[in-house]
Amino acid sequence: MSFLKRMFSKPVQERKLSNVKDLTVNDIIVMSDSFGLPEALRAQEFQVSAVNSYEFEHNTQTEWVLQGNNDIQFFLTLDEDDKTYLKFSLKILHQDVESLFDLEQFSTIFDDPGQAQLERQTDNTTTSGWSDDLYRQRVFAQVGFFHRKDHRKDTLSQYEGKDSGEQFELYALYNEDQDKGIDIEVWQDGDTEVFLTLFKPTTDIVDMYPGS
Numbered sequence: 103m104s105f106l107k108r109m110f111s112k113p114v115q116e117r118k119l120s121n122v123k124d125l126t127v128n129d130i131i132v133m134s135d136s137f138g139l140p141e142a143l144r145a146q147e148f149q150v151s152a153v154n155s156y157e158f159e160h161n162t163q164t165e166w167v168l169q170g171n172n173d174i175q176f177f178l179t180l181d182e183d184d185k186t187y188l189k190f191s192l193k194i195l196h197q198d199v200e201s202l203f204d205l206e207q208f209s210t211i212f213d214d215p216g217q218a219q220l221e222r223q224t225d226n227t228t229t230s231g232w233s234d235d236l237y238r239q240r241v242f243a244q245v246g247f248f249h250r251k252d253h254r255k256d257t258l259s260q261y262e263g264k265d266s267g268e269q270f271e272l273y274a275l276y277n278e279d280q281d282k283g284i285d286i287e288v289w290q291d292g293d294t295e296v297f298l299t300l301f302k303p304t305t306d307i308v309d310m311y312p313g314s
Contacts, residue, residue: 119310122180122188125150125166126252128313134306140231143190143300146170149313155253157267158246162253181301188304191285191297192232199296201226202233211273211286216242220275220284232298234277237284241274248287 119129127150135145148168156163156179168176177191199208203220210218218239225233247267249258259266273286283299 117312119312122178122304122307122310123164125153125310127151127153130311130313131168131307132309134308136306139302139306140300142170142172142174142192142231143176148176151175152250153252155249155251155258155267156246157249157253157258158244162258164252164254177297186304187301188306190300190302192228192300193295193297194229198226198228202229211239211275212288214242216273218275229298232282232300234279234282237275237277237282239273239275241272244272244274246270246272 152167
């Protein structure tokens with residue numbers, strides 16, 4: 103009976119992956135060799151190590167955590183408007199911020215009404231290819247919630263409590279071409295995280311395939 107069952111059972115369909123939106127944990131992306139990409143991204147393969155969610159008042163964003171051959175983590179979201187762009191984020195340390203910008207000028211980002219302008223001082227090996235000469239502020243103290251859940255398959259709690267996500271305030275600046283930016287997340291405990299962001303066409307991912 104078990105032999106006949108195996109004979110007539112339907113073959114398992116291999117999962118196909120053709121859209122970034124369908125990425126999940128363990129999937130692999132392959133980046134193009136375009137010189138428009140920073141060296142740390144160019145012609146590299148990355149595996150999705152986690153999927154998180156950023157919840158704002160009017161939308162929820164999927165975040166894919168990318169791990170490559172080195173110890174640097176990158177974060178990928180989609181910037182969707184008239185066109186869809188890949189948004190790569192690189193978390194930088196205090197010494198990187200101190201190298202890139204005048205700290206007194208940087209502190210004006212948190213001054214109401216949020217019209218800061220930042221000029222780059224000096225790149226280092228970490229930030230090279232990720233930064234630009236000048237940024238202007240576009241987002242001031244936008245409230246969001248961070249969830250260590252994939253909202254595409256897990257329901258996000260609408261109630262306060264341990265499942266409501268971690269609340270933060272977002273501050274964001276962009277360069278003139280709006281293809282590079284800075285995201286600053288200020289958490290309720292006062293912890294502040296700074297990310298350099300890079301917006302690239304979806305064609306810069308040249309291949310994707312399911313993980314094991």
